[in-house]
Amino acid sequence: MEEFSLRTIFAVFEEIFGFALFWGLVALAVIFTAAWIYVLIRDRSLSMRKYLVAQLSMPFGAVAAVAFVLWITNSRLSDIGGPIDWLVLLGVAVLGAVGLSIAVYVIQSLGRRSPPQT
Amino acid sequence: MTGSLNLSATRRGFLGLAAGGAALTALPGKAEARRVRTSARIVILGAGAGGAGMANRLAARLDGAKITVVDGRPQHWYQPGFTLIAAGLKPASYAISGTGDWLPRGVTWLQDYAAEIDPEANRVTTLGGERLDYDYLIVATGLTLDWDAIEGFSLDLVGPEHGVSAHYASPEHAVKSWHALDRFTDTGGVGLFGRPATEMKCAGAPVKITLIAEDIATRKGNRDRTEFIYNAQAQNLFGVPVIHHRVRQIMDERAITYCYQHVLKSMDPGRKVATFTTPEGEEEKPYDFINVVPPQRAPQVVRDSGLAWEDRWTDQGWIEVDMQTLRHARYPNVFGIGDINGVPKGKTAASVKFHLPVVEDHLVAELQGLVGTRTFNGYTSCPLITRIGRAMLVEFDYHDNLTPSFPGIVAPLEELWISWLMKEVALKPTYNAMLRGLA
Numbered sequence: 162m163e164e165f166s167l168r169t170i171f172a173v174f175e176e177i178f179g180f181a182l183f184w185g186l187v188a189l190a191v192i193f194t195a196a197w198i199y200v201l202i203r204d205r206s207l208s209m210r211k212y213l214v215a216q217l218s219m220p221f222g223a224v225a226a227v228a229f230v231l232w233i234t235n236s237r238l239s240d241i242g243g244p245i246d247w248l249v250l251l252g253v254a255v256l257g258a259v260g261l262s263i264a265v266y267v268i269q270s271l272g273r274r275s276p277p278q279t
Numbered sequence: 280m281t282g283s284l285n286l287s288a289t290r291r292g293f294l295g296l297a298a299g300g301a302a303l304t305a306l307p308g309k310a311e312a313r314r315v316r317t318s319a320r321i322v323i324l325g326a327g328a329g330g331a332g333m334a335n336r337l338a339a340r341l342d343g344a345k346i347t348v349v350d351g352r353p354q355h356w357y358q359p360g361f362t363l364i365a366a367g368l369k370p371a372s373y374a375i376s377g378t379g380d381w382l383p384r385g386v387t388w389l390q391d392y393a394a395e396i397d398p399e400a401n402r403v404t405t406l407g408g409e410r411l412d413y414d415y416l417i418v419a420t421g422l423t424l425d426w427d428a429i430e431g432f433s434l435d436l437v438g439p440e441h442g443v444s445a446h447y448a449s450p451e452h453a454v455k456s457w458h459a460l461d462r463f464t465d466t467g468g469v470g471l472f473g474r475p476a477t478e479m480k481c482a483g484a485p486v487k488i489t490l491i492a493e494d495i496a497t498r499k500g501n502r503d504r505t506e507f508i509y510n511a512q513a514q515n516l517f518g519v520p521v522i523h524h525r526v527r528q529i530m531d532e533r534a535i536t537y538c539y540q541h542v543l544k545s546m547d548p549g550r551k552v553a554t555f556t557t558p559e560g561e562e563e564k565p566y567d568f569i570n571v572v573p574p575q576r577a578p579q580v581v582r583d584s585g586l587a588w589e590d591r592w593t594d595q596g597w598i599e600v601d602m603q604t605l606r607h608a609r610y611p612n613v614f615g616i617g618d619i620n621g622v623p624k625g626k627t628a629a630s631v632k633f634h635l636p637v638v639e640d641h642l643v644a645e646l647q648g649l650v651g652t653r654t655f656n657g658y659t660s661c662p663l664i665t666r667i668g669r670a671m672l673v674e675f676d677y678h679d680n681l682t683p684s685f686p687g688i689v690a691p692l693e694e695l696w697i698s699w700l701m702k703e704v705a706l707k708p709t710y711n712a713m714l715r716g717l718a
Contacts, residue, residue, distance in 0.1 A: 169718065172708035234700055235368055240668030245688055246696040 178233060190260065197263045200270035208270070215266040219258035226257020314342045317646045322403050322413040324393050326350035328358075328631045328714060329419035329616035331381040335716030336639045338383040341646070346385070347411055349403065351392040353378055355714075356450060359628055359706055362484055364453035365446035366491045366667065367461060368703075374450040381714045393420070396584035398610040415642060418598055419616040420581055422480060422626070424448065425574045430545030432571055441548050442468075444570040446488065447480075459568060460488075464496040467504030468567025471553055475574040476512040476542045477595050480618050480626040483661035483673070485509075485572050486516065486526055492570075493533055494666035507534075508564070510541035510555060518624075519679045522663075525692045529665055543571065575626075577619055586613065588621045597621030602677065603654040605638050614638045622657070624677055629660040632713050658682060662702035670698040 174183050201207065230253050231237060241250060321337060323330045326348050334348050360374040382388050391405040396416070403411045424447055426432060436443040437455045442463060444456035463470055472489040474482065489509050496505040509516065509530065515523040516530070516537060530537050541555040541562070546569065553569055555562050575595070577587060582596035586607060589599070599608045600615040602622040607613035616634045618626040625634075633655055641651030657677025664670045673691050674682045683691045689698060712718035 169708060169712045172711065173705050176708045177704040234668075234703055236668040236696060236699065240666075240696045240699065242669055242695040243690060243693050243697075245685075249697055249700075 193260075193264050193267050196267045196271065200267060204270065211266050211269045214269060215262040218265040219262050222261025223254035223258040225261070226253050229257075313340060315340060315643055315646055316342045317344050319414045319646055320345045320412060321347070321415045321417065321642075322411050323348045323417045323419060324350075324396070324403065325419035325421055325617075325619075326352075326355070326378045326382060326388065327419060327421050327617065328628050328710065329421075329618075329634065330417070331355070331378075331714045332631065332635045332716055333417055333419060333616055333638065334386045335381070335383050335714065336635060337642070338385050339716055340639065340643050344646075345387075347387045347389055347413075348382060349389045349391060349393055349405060349411070350378060351390055351406070353390070355381055357707060357710060358480070359702075359710060361446050361450065361453045362487050362491070362664065363703065364450055365444065365456040365460065365488060366495070366664075367457040368667070371450035371454045373707075374453070383716075393580050396580060396586065398584060398586055398607075398613055401612065414612060416610075416613045417616060417638065417642075418581065418586065418613065418619050420578050420619050422575045422618040423578050425477075425576055426571075428475075428574045429543060429571060431547055432545075432573075436548050439463075442551065442566065442568045443548065444488075444568065445572075446570070447484070447572055456570070460492055460495065463568035464492065464499050464501055464505065466567070467496075467501055469506045469508065469565060470568040470570075471508050471510065471543075471564060471566045472570045473510030473541065473543055473555075474512055474572050477574040477576065478592065478597065478626060479572065479575045481661060482518060482626075483663045485570065487664045488570055489535060490529065490533070490665050491667060492568075493535055498667075507536065509535060509537040510543065511537060511539050512542050514539045519673070519675050519681075521679070521681065521692070522673050522675070525671070526663070529694075546571075575618075581619060586610065592621055602657070603637075604641055604651065605634055605655055606641060614642065622655075622677075624657045624675075625655075625659040627659045627661065628710055628713070629674075630655075630658060632718065633658045635713070635716075660684075662698055662706070664699065664702060665694045668699055669694040669696060670702050671695070672698040672701060 178186065227250060241247060321344055323334055330348055330350060334346060337344065337346055355376045355378045357374040360369055363369045364371060364373060379388060389405065389409065391407045391409065393403050394406045395404040401413050403413065426434060434445060434448055434452060437445045437452050439458045439462040442459055444459045446453040446456040470492055472485055474485040489507060493507050496502045516526045517523040541557050544554050544556045546553040551567065552563050552565050555564060577596035581587065581598060586598040587596040598615045598619055598621050600606060600620050600622065601608060605614055605620060616638055617631045637653045637655045640653040644651035660674035662670045662672050671692055671694055672689055674684060676682050681691050683689065689695060709718060
């Protein structure tokens with residue numbers, strides 16, 4: 162595969178999740194990231210209270226992401242066989258954790274403005 | 280049924296992605312710049328993985344060539360998916376697409392089959408009577424499954440009623456094979472597995488389906504009511520010694536019985552008894568479930584063409600190509616791609632992926648008055664599924680050397696989840712990219 166392209170990488174993910182689900186997830190990720198940047202600019206600071214709540218959601222995001230990937234790939238946790246498997250799974254967990262924390266932060270911020278910092 | 284594609288470029292691809300996706304913009308221009316002006320008439324026999332991939336590559340590289348692809352089958356089958364269908368993980372549609380979907384513009388698709396190949400006159404005649412004169416011929420017909428060679432067997436038997444599985448036959452037969460396996464692993468009994476004595480496509484597939492079947496029975500809690508017997512045609516379970524030992528170890532660990540030099544000869548579906556030829560004579564084995572993989576040979580039209588080896592594989596008819604350049608030994612304007620090649624290894628899609636750039640290089644170089652330099656080293660690969668959710672990504676060459684794509688990262692003889700992911704999700708898009716001439 163000397164001539165590998167971004168298109169093929171997208172095709173791999175389309176194969177994993179299905180076309181609609183993959184691009185739906187991409188759209189969701191883009192929307193939440195954009196909204197996160199928007200609220201950061203709007204509030205001109207990172208609210209530590211919202212950030213703490215967002216951090217508390219991270220383990221749930223990690224577990225949900227791992228469970229989702231295992232389900233969609235016909236796998237079980239017991240299939241994890243070697244270091245590379247753990248690393249991939251860790252990557253999935255980190256993505257899920259960060260993704261959910263951003264989502265939680267955004268949802269809190271869009272609900273109301275951050276109180277003035279003292 | 281064929282095995283994996285080499286995925287080493289996935290790593291390079293992701294690195295490329297990290298570098299800013301430069302490859303996306305750079306590649307098309309590079310291919311365009313190398314277009315070669317020619318009026319050569321090129322006939323490609325077969326529009327499978329090899330034929331479609333070659334048509335796309337040549338269409339991209341050549342300007343003015345008259346490229347004709349001859350294949351009568353409207354459906355293209357993604358054969359590496361057959362095992363997943365037979366394991367109940369994918370529907371038949373997973374492996375089915377349209378032949379025409381993969382052929383590029385500027386290439387003529389003659390929806391017919393070759394009836395005669397005359398390499399002396401440089402001519403192919405189709406069943407419909409059309410004559411195609413060529414300057415270069417690319418034989419990518421694939422192989423035929425000789426079901427008639429198993430006495431008593433018929434594809435009509437496939438399914439749960441008779442406990443017969445034949446997942447090599449087609450996507451639909453793979454579904455019926457799954458229904459047979461599903462019932463067998465529910466009700467229990469004796470399951471027979473094995474492979475033919477001829478060369479075959481994806482020699483790992485019969486082992487995979489055996490291990491998958493055992494895994495399914497275990498998951499259902501019915502392992503103690505089922506017996507699994509793998510019948511190897513040779514004195515090993517896999518042609519590559521190091522892989523043989525690993526497979527033997529796994530079968531030992533999972534109490535799967537294996538027999539060496541047992542080749543399925545015939546079966547009696549009424550009595551549910553299969554007969555095997557062995558060094559000690561014929562041996563009958565009763566079964567409740569049997570996975571039949573028939574002898575495999577070159578299509579008759581190829582065997583009659585004079586392209587086959589005269590002193591090797593005489594009962595099978597693979598064409599006599601140089602094992603490194605894939606150019607025919609006696610007809611230098613003929614090349615072979617894929618299963619049809621009479622080379623010691625590599626009837627897999629993975630090998631096709633490595634055949635394609637070699638044949639392209641030699642053919643396009645010749646059209647420019649140059650000499651091609653690329654060679655095929657026998658690379659083939661097989662994501663050997665050991666249970667649903669785990670596989671071993673075994674890759675090797677002509678010399679039985681292991682040739683891992685991810686040395687130090689993905690261990691070839693370890694049962695890994697990542698190797699399963701490659702087989703289950705990464706392989707098909709990679710295969711599709713190969714068909715498009717992009718990989």
